[in-house]
Amino acid sequence: MVVLAVMALPFAFPTIWMVTASFKPAAEIFVYPPTLLPRAPTGAGYVQAFVDQPFARQYFNSLYIAAVVTLGSMTVASLAGYAFARVRFPGSNVMFVAVVAGLLVPSEVTIVPIFQMFNAVGMNNTHWPLILVSTFGAPCVICTFIMRQFFIALPAELEEAGRLDGVSRFGFWWRVALPLARAPLGAVAIFAFLHAWNMYLEPTVFLSSPELFTLPQALTRFVDVLGSPTWHVQLAAATMTAVPVLLVFLAAQRQFVEGLAHSGLKG
Incomplete structure (x- = not known):
């Protein structure tokens, strides 16, 4: 079971990064050295996705x-x-x-x-x-x-x-x-x-x-x-998608x- 979990990690990591990065401010997404978890979590990208476009209608x-x-x-x-x-x-x-x-x-x-x-x-x-x-x-x-x-x-x-x-x-x-x-x-x-x-x-x-x-x-x-690209908004929208x-x-x-x-x- 542990071996399977380790083998699955490379496939799951991009999705995990997408979710965690969607809660980062735009300036923090590409900082070096990179971090997985956001230092100051924010849901601004999720809010902005519905402001920039009729995202609710597009989702429907x-x-x-x-x-x-x-x-x-x-x-x-x-x-x-x-x-x-x-x-x-x-x-x-x-x-x-x-x-x-x-x-x-x-x-x-x-x-x-x-x-x-x-x-x-x-x-x-x-x-x-x-x-x-x-x-x-x-x-x-x-x-x-x-x-x-x-x-x-x-x-x-x-x-x-x-x-x-x-x-x-x-x-x-x-x-x-x-x-x-x-x-x-x-x-x-x-x-x-x-x-x-x-x-x-x-x-x-x-x-x-x-x-x-x-x-x-x-x-x-979302540009x-x-x-x-406004990466924090795109990642938030991609997570919801x-x-x-x-x-x-x-x-x-x-x-x-x-x-x-x-x-x-x-x-």
Whole structure:
């Protein structure tokens, strides 16, 4: 246990430094020799984060977008994964390979035509592109793969028994498959939430109004009049940004590990 704690320290230290430095005055962050704990703790950076920008609104934007994307990805991935795993139709394997092959295309390649598509329907500078691209884009492909691998392993006898009882495919998915898929759904939830919470390219391309910004985009705007970062404010905002990610992972870490084990993915 002690050995594991020592090995984990290099990975945890940057986060620990971020939290402690967020309580330092700006002049103390880069003093030499460096210190881990603040000499005169202050919460000025946390207060200033809400003064410099509409940070509360931006925080809410990220929260609700991540929540919607997570629920949408869980729904789409579970339905698509069940269809690819349990429904036999012509070209199903070819279609699945084509869907997975979409992961090979970098998002930077498709961002321009996607921008033009949303611009044509008047959705730019709204949150709709962020929600739709994340729910039906590359992150959902990974989620669909995880769900498909789990549903393939379900015993065929379960589905046959459901048909004898008059349960439809949708009814079997809702009543039987989903309750058994809590572990992979936990993995899907974490994947989808982390992607939606951390995405930077899409908000930068689609959003131009500060009140619509998400947190990764907002973090780059904490600068002084000369354009230099206000480090104590950025660190305070980054600390507040990391809290939901830690809470989500701590709440679903067991399901996350089990879900990857069922899918066959290895880190």
